[in-house]
Amino acid sequence: MAGGAHGPKHLRALTEIVLDALEDAVPARGGPLPAGGPEAVAVSTRALCSPVLPEEGVGPEVALADVVRAVAEGAADPADPACVAHLHCPPLAVAVAADLAGAALNPSMDSWDQAPAAGVIEELTTAALARLVHPAAPDPDALITSGGTESNLVALLLAREGASPGALRVVTGANAHHSVHRAAWMLGLPAPVVVACRDGRIDPAALDRALTALAGAPLLVVATAGTTDEGRIDPLPEIAGSAARHGARLHVDAAYGGPLLFSEHLAPRLAGLERADTVTFDLHKLGWQPVAAGVLAVADAATLAPLALRTDYLNADDDTEAGLPDLLGRSIRTTRRPDALKMAVTFRALGRRGLGALVEHCVRTAHGFGRAVDDHPALRRRPGDIGISTVLFRPAAADALPGEQGDAVVAAVRRTLLAEGRAVLGRAVADDGDGPARLWLKATLLHPNAATADLLPLLDLVTTAADRAARGISAAEGTGAPATERLSP
Amino acid sequence: MAGGAHGPKHLRALTEIVLDALEDAVPARGGPLPAGGPEAVAVSTRALCSPVLPEEGVGPEVALADVVRAVAEGAADPADPACVAHLHCPPLAVAVAADLAGAALNPSMDSWDQAPAAGVIEELTTAALARLVHPAAPDPDALITSGGTESNLVALLLAREGASPGALRVVTGANAHHSVHRAAWMLGLPAPVVVACRDGRIDPAALDRALTALAGAPLLVVATAGTTDEGRIDPLPEIAGSAARHGARLHVDAAYGGPLLFSEHLAPRLAGLERADTVTFDLHKLGWQPVAAGVLAVADAATLAPLALRTDYLNADDDTEAGLPDLLGRSIRTTRRPDALKMAVTFRALGRRGLGALVEHCVRTAHGFGRAVDDHPALRRRPGDIGISTVLFRPAAADALPGEQGDAVVAAVRRTLLAEGRAVLGRAVADDGDGPARLWLKATLLHPNAATADLLPLLDLVTTAADRAARGISAAEGTGAPATERLSP
Numbered sequence: 015m016a017g018g019a020h021g022p023k024h025l026r027a028l029t030e031i032v033l034d035a036l037e038d039a040v041p042a043r044g045g046p047l048p049a050g051g052p053e054a055v056a057v058s059t060r061a062l063c064s065p066v067l068p069e070e071g072v073g074p075e076v077a078l079a080d081v082v083r084a085v086a087e088g089a090a091d092p093a094d095p096a097c098v099a100h101l102h103c104p105p106l107a108v109a110v111a112a113d114l115a116g117a118a119l120n121p122s123m124d125s126w127d128q129a130p131a132a133g134v135i136e137e138l139t140t141a142a143l144a145r146l147v148h149p150a151a152p153d154p155d156a157l158i159t160s161g162g163t164e165s166n167l168v169a170l171l172l173a174r175e176g177a178s179p180g181a182l183r184v185v186t187g188a189n190a191h192h193s194v195h196r197a198a199w200m201l202g203l204p205a206p207v208v209v210a211c212r213d214g215r216i217d218p219a220a221l222d223r224a225l226t227a228l229a230g231a232p233l234l235v236v237a238t239a240g241t242t243d244e245g246r247i248d249p250l251p252e253i254a255g256s257a258a259r260h261g262a263r264l265h266v267d268a269a270y271g272g273p274l275l276f277s278e279h280l281a282p283r284l285a286g287l288e289r290a291d292t293v294t295f296d297l298h299k300l301g302w303q304p305v306a307a308g309v310l311a312v313a314d315a316a317t318l319a320p321l322a323l324r325t326d327y328l329n330a331d332d333d334t335e336a337g338l339p340d341l342l343g344r345s346i347r348t349t350r351r352p353d354a355l356k357m358a359v360t361f362r363a364l365g366r367r368g369l370g371a372l373v374e375h376c377v378r379t380a381h382g383f384g385r386a387v388d389d390h391p392a393l394r395r396r397p398g399d400i401g402i403s404t405v406l407f408r409p410a411a412a413d414a415l416p417g418e419q420g421d422a423v424v425a426a427v428r429r430t431l432l433a434e435g436r437a438v439l440g441r442a443v444a445d446d447g448d449g450p451a452r453l454w455l456k457a458t459l460l461h462p463n464a465a466t467a468d469l470l471p472l473l474d475l476v477t478t479a480a481d482r483a484a485r486g487i488s489a490a491e492g493t494g495a496p497a498t499e500r501l502s503p
Numbered sequence: 504m505a506g507g508a509h510g511p512k513h514l515r516a517l518t519e520i521v522l523d524a525l526e527d528a529v530p531a532r533g534g535p536l537p538a539g540g541p542e543a544v545a546v547s548t549r550a551l552c553s554p555v556l557p558e559e560g561v562g563p564e565v566a567l568a569d570v571v572r573a574v575a576e577g578a579a580d581p582a583d584p585a586c587v588a589h590l591h592c593p594p595l596a597v598a599v600a601a602d603l604a605g606a607a608l609n610p611s612m613d614s615w616d617q618a619p620a621a622g623v624i625e626e627l628t629t630a631a632l633a634r635l636v637h638p639a640a641p642d643p644d645a646l647i648t649s650g651g652t653e654s655n656l657v658a659l660l661l662a663r664e665g666a667s668p669g670a671l672r673v674v675t676g677a678n679a680h681h682s683v684h685r686a687a688w689m690l691g692l693p694a695p696v697v698v699a700c701r702d703g704r705i706d707p708a709a710l711d712r713a714l715t716a717l718a719g720a721p722l723l724v725v726a727t728a729g730t731t732d733e734g735r736i737d738p739l740p741e742i743a744g745s746a747a748r749h750g751a752r753l754h755v756d757a758a759y760g761g762p763l764l765f766s767e768h769l770a771p772r773l774a775g776l777e778r779a780d781t782v783t784f785d786l787h788k789l790g791w792q793p794v795a796a797g798v799l800a801v802a803d804a805a806t807l808a809p810l811a812l813r814t815d816y817l818n819a820d821d822d823t824e825a826g827l828p829d830l831l832g833r834s835i836r837t838t839r840r841p842d843a844l845k846m847a848v849t850f851r852a853l854g855r856r857g858l859g860a861l862v863e864h865c866v867r868t869a870h871g872f873g874r875a876v877d878d879h880p881a882l883r884r885r886p887g888d889i890g891i892s893t894v895l896f897r898p899a900a901a902d903a904l905p906g907e908q909g910d911a912v913v914a915a916v917r918r919t920l921l922a923e924g925r926a927v928l929g930r931a932v933a934d935d936g937d938g939p940a941r942l943w944l945k946a947t948l949l950h951p952n953a954a955t956a957d958l959l960p961l962l963d964l965v966t967t968a969a970d971r972a973a974r975g976i977s978a979a980e981g982t983g984a985p986a987t988e989r990l991s992p
Contacts, residue, residue: 015951016599016793017582022526028600029518036607037511047619052826059623066624066847067631071854074597081624081848082604085841088620089608093506100816102617102838103609108563110505110606111517115571117599117793118525119578120592127927128591130536131577134548135555135570142556160649163837171689192814193837200660200835202691242816298838304505304606305840325681326932327589327731327945332914333930337541338921346689348652348682349591349787351794352574358555359570365560425821432827438616441822443815456816462504 016118025118031078039086046094048087049435059084090438095464096472099440101242101270101296103460105304112359113304116352123158123350125328126339133341136354140309142361146275147293147311155315156295157344158353159308162269163193165294168310168321168346169265170197170234172292175320176263177232185209185224186236187216189246191267194236206236213398214246214444218256225260233262239284240270243442243456245401247271250286264289269296269308271402277370280377291317297357300373300403302462307353318343372462376403380459382466392477396454397447406442406454409480419487421453426483427476428455437475505607514607520567528575535583537576538924548573579927584953585961588929590731590759590785592949594793601848602793605841612647612839614817615828622830625843629798631850635764636782636800644804645784646833647842648797651758652682654783657799657810657835658754659686659723661781664809665752666721674698674713675725676705678735680756683725695725702887703735703933707745714749722751728773729759732931732945734890736760739775753778758785760891761798766859769866780806789862789892791951792845807832861951865892869948871955881966885943886936895931895943898969908976910942915972916965917944926964 016025048055062084071077090097093104121129123136140156148154159165174182184206186194198206207228210220216237225233235257237248250266257264266287272295274280275287287293290313297307312318322343324331329340342348361369380403387395387407394413396406412423424441431437440456455476459469505514537544551573560566579586582593610618612625629645637643648654663671673695675683687695696717699709705726714722724746726737739755746753755776761784763769764776776782779802786796801807811832813820818829831837850858869892876884876896883902885895901912913930920926929945944965948958 015582015593015791016596017578017580017593019529021582021596022522022529024596025525025599026522028596029522029603032600032604033511033515033518036514036604040508040511047616052615052619052828055619056623059620060627063624063627063847063851065631066627067635067850068854069856071850071852071857074595074600074848074852077848077851078597078600081844081851082601085604085610085620085624085844086608088623089506089610090616090619091506092609093504093510099616100611100614102611104504104506105606105609106563107505107510107513107517107607108567110514110603111521111563111567112571113606114518114599114603115521115525115574117594117602118596119575120581120594120787120793121574121578122589122591122794125589126541127536127588127921128579130541130544130579131548131574134545134577135552135574138549138552138555142554146556160836161838163835167835191837192812196812196835201689298609302504304609305611305838323681323685327929330914330930332911333918336914336918338918339541346652346656346685347649348680349650349794355570355574358552359563359566361556361560362552362570363560363563363566365557367558368560422821425819425825429822429825429827432616440816441819 017120021118028074028078031075032082035079035082036086039083043087043089045435046097046438047090047432047435051433055088059088092460095461095468096436097438098457098459099438101299101458101460103299103302104462106302106360108363109303109356109360112356116355121352123352124342124348126341129352132352132355133339135358136352139354139358143295143309144311147295148288148313150288151313153315154311154313155318156309156311157318159310160306161298161308162191162267162294162296165269165308165310166191166193166267167197167200169292169294170201170203172317172320173234173263173265174201174203180231182234183207183228183231184234184236185221185228187211187238187248189214189216189241190236190238191242194267214241214244214401216248216253218249218252221253222256225256225262233260234265235262236265236267239266239268239272239287240402242270244406244444245270245404247283250284254286254289263291265292266290267294269294270299272296273300273369273373276366277373279374300376300460302372303356303360307357321346375462376459379403379464379466379469380405383457383459383469386466386470386473390473393473396444403459405457405459406444408452408454409477411480411484415484415487422487423480423483424453424455426487427479430479430483431475437472506609510607517563517567520564521571524568524571525575528572532576532578534924535586535927536579536921536924540922544577548577581949584950584957585926587946587948588927590788590947590949592788592791593951595791595849597852598792598845598849601845605844610841612841613831613837615830618841621841621844622828624847625841628843628847632784632798633800636784637777637802639777640802642804643800643802644807645798645800646807648799649795650787650797651680651756651783651785654758654797654799655680655682655756656686656689658781658783659690659692661806661809662723662752662754663690663692669720671723672696672717672720673723673725674710674717676700676727676737678703678705678730679725679727680731683756703730703733703890705737705742707738707741710742711745714745714751722749723754724751725754725756728755728757728761728776729891731759733895733933734759734893736772739773743775743778752780754781755779756783758783759788761785762789762858762862765855766862768863786846789865789949791861792849796842796846810835864951865948868892868953868955868958869894872946872948872958875955875959875962879962882962885933892948894946894948895933897941897943898966900969900973904973904976906939911976912969912972913942913944916968919968919972920964926961
């Protein structure tokens with residue numbers, strides 16, 4: 015066991031095995047991800063991990079060494095500057111170490127008698143986050159969630175319960191995360207009304223028209239502060255004004271952009287966020303926490319009333335009256351990890367300024383990377399501003415081919431670099447300025463200390479792979495052979 | 504950062520601080536939980552952790568030492584044999600160590616390019632679990648969830664989507680976990696129909712009548728294998744037969760009882776489970792994993808089809824065609840921790856027999872504890888069998904008082920022992936044999952190596968506290984003073 019008087023000693027011996035395996039894996043992997051593609055990774059992982067449930071065990075030391083070696087050699091490591099596909103951050107060592115304490119003690123956040131101090135730490139952490147997001151609200155609050163998807167789900171659930179009479183209608187942008195649509199589906203709500211975007215941001219006039227057309231129904235507007243594809247921030251002041259005029263509740267999905275609030279310099283980009291009733295905020299993106307570190311901030315704690323729940327074994331009335339804190343209404347989950355613990359340690363370690371500096375570093379790096387793309391003769395950056403820390407770009411070799419073939423080159427570049435274990439780039443479909451939608455390579459820069467120079471090797475990797483892909487696609491076009499080779503060798 | 508070439512070195516230094524703090528906390532706490540009740544814990548926790556988000560940070564070493572000290576000294580440690588309130592297990596050191604690797608590498612389970620090997624490990628793990636639950640099914644499958652609550656939610660969601668035409672009606676026992684009702688509410692379904700229980704188990708005749716009354720509607724029966732209050736297992740063969748006769752889908756919440764399957768000796772108690780369409784299975788209860796370690800097993804992989812989702816940035820059609828595994832339809836979450844990693848390491852380390860032996864130990868300890876209660880002149884065990892590893896009992900001092908006053912003694916005993924930092928006992932309302940429902944003390948025995956003898960001090964703690972509480976309540980009754988004192992000093 016990890017707890018009790020002898021737990022830390024056992025754990026010390028076993029964490030040594032884990033740390034050794036992690037250390038050895040970096041040179042063994044030799045890049046941001048393993049080479050060979052899905053089939054090769056499956057073969058080497060199975061060799062170390064099968065059968066996963068043997069009849070007789072191999073013992074903790076051997077099992078740890080083998081399985082951790084497999085997962086580490088086969089990882090896409092976001093701490094490698096060439097791993098930039100997603101809102102997938104390299105976690106800070108201090109946050110990971112704090113998480114170890116949470117796992118060892120295993121408090122469960124659904125009742126005081128499973129989490130006496132952990133509950134207090136969660137309360138302090140959510141209070142600080144609530145104040146950060148809604149500094150002027152009289153009684154703001156925040157919940158810890160498993161991520162942006164759960165935060166959006168709870169936001170829609172709270173809006174549904176607050177809406178009466180009649181079924182809630184959700185109105186969101188074409189740029190919204192898929193979890194908004196999924197939440198409406200799960201909750202039995204009508205499909206969200208989708209409003210057109212310009213340059214990846216909600217068009218306020220289109221929003222206003224949509225809200226007018228739905229007059230009479232209870233309404234929830236869902237805006238985004240940091241879109242997944244482009245890092246775009248919706249025009250929050252105009253949206254908040256429009257929502258207020260139409261009596262609509264406002265939710266902002268700031269899973270990506272929320273941490274801009276840590277930086278005095280960048281926080282003004284989120285002006286208007288404080289007018290949202292509910293805000294998704296995520297610290298496993300621009301917050302360098304290991305997953306999960308989701309947050310839902312609410313302007314008014316009373317908004318959370320629909321989550322109240324009483325059950326004799328966790329929060330009986332007489333226990334609550336006698337002073338035992340009631341934690342059950344703080345989540346749609348029951349048993350919960352103490353995810354606030356790693357946030358609290360990170361906050362205390364870095365302070366608001368330290369976190370703000372890391373966010374500024376990512377934004378600055380993205381602009382440096384964007385300029386390097388602009389300066390590169392064989393690459394083209396998507397027209398327009400860089401969204402937070404996301405840069406979209408295309409090889410010129412893709413532009414030289416007709417629409418679908420050009421997009422196939424972009425997709426092939428990404429897959430080739432994945433299969434070769436050289437880079438983990440993302441992809442996004444987005445307008446080409448005033449032109450039609452195209453497929454772009456996406457670099458989501460969340461690395462808290464990689465310099466722009468560390469990212470530059472990506473550019474030549476892309477152009478080299480693009481030239482090969484374009485030649486292959488042109489040749490296949492001539493022969494009728496399939497244009498998209500399989501990833502695995 | 505925890506990853507990259509230098510990550511393990513940083514992490515090694517910081518985990519030392521964590522392990523030292525965990526080690527020092529055990530004697531400092533001096534028991535299964537801190538003494539003093541909620542207010543005292545809040546004061547000492549705040550002293551070490553406030554402000555949680557300072558303007559300037561204190562550095563990782565100081566932050567870790569302080570906050571981990573706070574959470575550890577203020578923990579209710581399930582590794583202490585006197586911490587038996589809930590389905591709240593002491594995690595195995597091997598599982599906690601494995602979890603450290605997951606946090607350091609931070610794979611996110613929503614796309615291959617964030618989790619190349621972790622995805623394979625999840626696939627191996629869910630395949631093994633699927634086969635364990637549904638050994639004879641041609642194509643079983645399983646998902647990793649955040650716990651029993653999410654598993655039950657997804658089970659109801661899948662049933663809702665599989666039900667047409669008409670709205671799904673859920674039929675469950677009065678013994679079902681609150682998450683079944685909450686899931687129906689979240690999903691916009693009618694409130695579940697509740698069927699009477701006998702001795703904490705669904706009465707099959709009552710179930711049959713309820714299903715007959717709902718004829719024509721799409722139906723889902725939710726049974727429980729291991730109730731939270733009593734560890735009772737519903738009569739699964741009769742329930743499966745009844746569901747089949749009525750064309751109802753069957754879900755079994757085996758969050759507690761599922762791991763009996765690891766033991767050849769105990770598995771027969773779950774006969775009929777293999778006839779369920781969906782099964783909640785939880786390894787952060789009788790599986791000694793740190794939270795979260797939930798599972799939803801399905802008899803037929805096709806059942807999962809409603810979760811399918813396509814989004815260009817995570818699983819574009821051309822990427823999937825090119826061989827990149829599509830992981831997005833494996834959860835209602837998007838970003839996900841690699842919770843299968845710690846399960847896989849634990850399974851490999853212990854094997855099925857090793858896990859089965861730990862489950863058997865808990866069941867055996869509970870029976871030993873139950874006999875000790877039976878032999879104790881000042882205690883009375885709830886009439887009937889022990890459910891899995893849960894023992895309900897009352898002090899005779901409570902029985903000596905009229906109904907409500909007796910229950911108040913039971914509640915006061917629990918709170919007194921919590922406030923004094925001596926024991927973490929649970930509570931449950933349950934029938935007293937053929938008599939009326941009463942409040943009982945609950946011991947949920949999940950400790951994988953505590954002997955019955957280690958648990959015996961609990962008995963005298965209870966009787967001593969009960970005598971005091973009974974005297975206090977009798978005296979208060981005489982004076983009209985409130986019977987329930989506050990917990991905090």
